[in-house]
Amino acid sequence: MSELSSGGVPSRSGARGGVAERLGEALCLVLGTDEVPVRLRAWDGSEAGPVGGPVVVVRSRRALRRLAWAPGELGLGRAFVAGEIDVEGDLFEALAAFTGLTSAGRPEGAPKTLEARDRLRLAGIAARLGAVGPEPAPPPEEIEMRRRGLRHSKSRDAAAISHHYDVGNTFYRLVLGPSMVYSCAVWADQDTGLDAAQEAKLDLVCRKLGLRPGMRLLDIGCGWGSMALHAAQEYGVDVVGVTLSIEQATLARKRVAEAGLTDRIDIRVQDYRDIDDGPFDAISSIGMAEHVGRHQMAAYTARLHELVRPGGRVLNHAIAWSAGETTWDNDTFISRYVFPDGELLRLGDTVSAIEATGLEVLDVEALRQHYALTLRAWTRLLEENWSAAVKETSEGRARVWRLYMAASALSFEAGALGVNQVLAQRRGGEAPPLRRDAWT
Helix, strand or coil: CCCCCCCCCCCCCCCECCHHHHHHHHHHHHHCCCCCCCEEECCCCCEECCCCCCEEEECCHHHHHHHHHCCCHHHHHHHHHCCCEEEECCHHHHHHHCHHHECCECCCCCCCCCCHHHHHHHHHHHHHCCCCCCCCCCCHHHHCCCCCCCCCCHHHHHHHHHHHHCCCHHHHHHHHCCCCCCCCCCCCCCCCCHHHHHHHHHHHHHHHCCCCCCCEEEEECCCCCHHHHHHHHHHCCEEEEEECCHHHHHHHHHHHHHCCCCCCEEEEECCHHHCCCCCEEEEEEECCHHHCCHHHHHHHHHHHHHHEEEEEEEEEEEEEECCCCCCCCCCCHHHHHCCCCCCCECHHHHHHHHHHCCEEEEEEEECHHHHHHHHHHHHHHHHHCHHHHHHHCCHHHHHHHHHHHHHHHHHHHHCCEEEEEEEEEECCCCCCCCCHHHCC
């Protein structure tokens, strides 16, 4: 009999205690709490935990075995991706109860790893519930990304980007909507539509860069070409857009051709380190710096300085690490499943790296709340298009995206993550504007 069945225990729908109480003990150990934060329903039909709100369904002993081997966010994430754990009700509400296990970090005082005695207790609970055994293989969505070669070498970066972005352009259209912009939108208010908010973000970037007809723009990490199209159509500039994703480039080129702008926009599959036809009048880097890595940040900002002309502006739009710890943990659910080799820096570290190259920082704008709204909108689109999204990829992949986007939204709302636009200008050439009115 499959582990996803009752495992030989007759179903007792609505029963109290039993397996669910033991699962609650295990969860409290992992969370470092005294009380179960959610309602649990076990594979035998028993329930435990507070009544009301979302219910976390544990369908299989294998889920507990995963937690025993990886007690924390990674074990629970694997069980969710595999369908061994699910949520009935509002996913955001359920995840909010698991604050210590979201992608951004843990609540103050929560343990990063269990002490030996707690691991023994967890193993004892697993043994009593018949969940002992070898460590289950990770779901295929994790196994797919095998990290080979030197970290942040060009070949490994290309593989990491492909893992995340080459999952099907149709899938991304279902999640992102017609705008096909995969970065924080700028919302006038909570009722602003997603597409309008994304267009507002693209226009804000163009205004901050001071784009004018005849200029030449470099868009690093150009995605599906939305920034390049907006800049060319609305501001009359010529654009070079680079990405490491073959699928992104294919669709971006198609969109450029359909817009009749092939003579104005050049979309390349190219590493930013290999660009040799500068200088450019302006550079946009939107949602790309998160892939650079802490130890490569100085080289990245130096490259921005080299590629922009004197007096030209650079806009770096990136997520920032704002949680209590000083370093980004590279062995988490989001690192294993979503952004392999990605690394978030604190805002101050990014600004320091930019200034160290000789670029002058003109403006810093925080958009943390805007990203929370954007992620909630993406999660809603995924849930509305669930069947089609699963068909385009796999149920496991769709579950990865649903979990990571919802958890990330909560992290932005809590202030554990931030996102900032840093505008800088290379010294020399024309003077920068006296006031921010030029783009506000």
